[in-house]
Amino acid sequence: MRILSGIQPSGTLHLGNYFGMMKPSIELQEQGEAHYFIADLHALTTVHDAAALRANVRELAVDFLACGLDPARAVFFRQSDVPAVTELSWILSTVTPMGLLERCHSFKDKTARGLAASHGLFAYPVLMAADILICDSDLVPVGRDQKQHLEVTRDIAVKMNETFGEIFKLPQPSIRDETAVVPGLDGAKMSKSYNNTIEIFAPEAVLRKKIMGIKTDSTPVESPKPTEGAVILDLYKLVASPADYQSMLDAFRNGGTGYGDLKKQLFAGIWEYFAPFRVRREEILADTGLVDRVLADGAGKAREVSDRVMKRVRAAVGIGER
Numbered sequence: 001m002r003i004l005s006g007i008q009p010s011g012t013l014h015l016g017n018y019f020g021m022m023k024p025s026i027e028l029q030e031q032g033e034a035h036y037f038i039a040d041l042h043a044l045t046t047v048h049d050a051a052a053l054r055a056n057v058r059e060l061a062v063d064f065l066a067c068g069l070d071p072a073r074a075v076f077f078r079q080s081d082v083p084a085v086t087e088l089s090w091i092l093s094t095v096t097p098m099g100l101l102e103r104c105h106s107f108k109d110k111t112a113r114g115l116a117a118s119h120g121l122f123a124y125p126v127l128m129a130a131d132i133l134i135c136d137s138d139l140v141p142v143g144r145d146q147k148q149h150l151e152v153t154r155d156i157a158v159k160m161n162e163t164f165g166e167i168f169k170l171p172q173p174s175i176r177d178e179t180a181v182v183p184g185l186d187g188a189k190m191s192k193s194y195n196n197t198i199e200i201f202a203p204e205a206v207l208r209k210k211i212m213g214i215k216t217d218s219t220p221v222e223s224p225k226p227t228e229g230a231v232i233l234d235l236y237k238l239v240a241s242p243a244d245y246q247s248m249l250d251a252f253r254n255g256g257t258g259y260g261d262l263k264k265q266l267f268a269g270i271w272e273y274f275a276p277f278r279v280r281r282e283e284i285l286a287d288t289g290l291v292d293r294v295l296a297d298g299a300g301k302a303r304e305v306s307d308r309v310m311k312r313v314r315a316a317v318g319i320g321e322r
């Protein structure tokens with residue numbers, strides 16, 4: 001089974017990215033042939049600063065390795081190191097109905113937030129379909145917000161197969177219910193676009209300040225607190241042991257503990273959860289050349305797979321040598 005996922009180097013890693021995409025991907029690397037990549041071509045739809053993009057790619061590579069991506073098990077590469085993905089994207093775009101892309105939420109959301117409505121932003125799901133199909137992927141671990149892009153990918157694969165004969169298998173999304181949508185500081189989906197993120201590698205003081213800033217209601221200390229949609233509780237569940245989670249749940253239900261104290265417990269839980277990752281991150285940073293070696297090795301392996309698939313594609317559509 002081939003497992004594939006990508007993440008854009010367009011900002012600093014937050015709890016939503018980690019629990020929605022990274023942790024499931026890392027756990028799945030034991031269960032098949034995993035391919036994980038840094039989607040720098042996708043990031044070009046929003047980042048137009050060469051130095052910033054390069055820095056983001058490096059930082060994300062370090063973070064992904066620190067979180068447990070094991071290059072001995074998973075192929076880890078940069079999207080732009082597999083240039084055939086843009087060729088496949090073009091081929092796919094010739095069978096992709098405009099209406100399919102016009103229905104995509106992410107384009108509508110991003111332009112509504114003021115991003116320029118570029119062709120790249122519009123065609124983004126086609127490039128994502130190419131990422132997935134060029135690796136013959138079976139399973140794609142992502143957060144819920146990417147579900148529609150997986151549906152588009154399947155639609156495009158079906159259309160290609162109908163038009164040119166069986167070229168592609170149909171990939172399945174893997175979306176975990178419990179972490180499908182990690183809430184941010186304000187209770188909305190955690191996202192760098194909403195300015196409500198908690199960065200997993202933030203320095204201690206910054207992290208504490210962020211967590212103390214989680215929006216809460218005005219329930220008095222002594223009263224029971226609403227548990228439904230409580231950000232503190234929902235985030236704590238992700239990092240705490242079942243017993244610790246239960247005791248925070250009891251504190252909510254029984255009253256007598258103020259939000260300030262509950263936030264302190266949450267901070268401690270998050271800080272502790274990521275402690276081993278911080279240690280690993282320092283080790284990776286100290287090993288100069290490690291990231292370059294891993295990405296170069298990954299690029300070679302990813303190109304082997306994509307070369308095979310592209311041979312099939314070119315033959316089926318009638319381009320390239322016979």
Ligand code: ADP
Binds near residue numbers: 017020142190
């Ligand atoms: P952002 O919304 O901050 O821009 P991205 O769109 O770059 O995040 O998401 C990268 C990956 O992290 C995707 O697989 C996405 O589904 C996942 N992800 C992002 N935010 C969340 C969240 N709040 N809950 C669950 N998964 C998330």
Ligand code: TRP
Binds near residue numbers: 005039127131
């Ligand atoms: N669009 C994804 C995101 O914003 C990133 C991505 C690009 C991706 N190509 C992919 C995810 C292929 C899974 C598979 O998070």
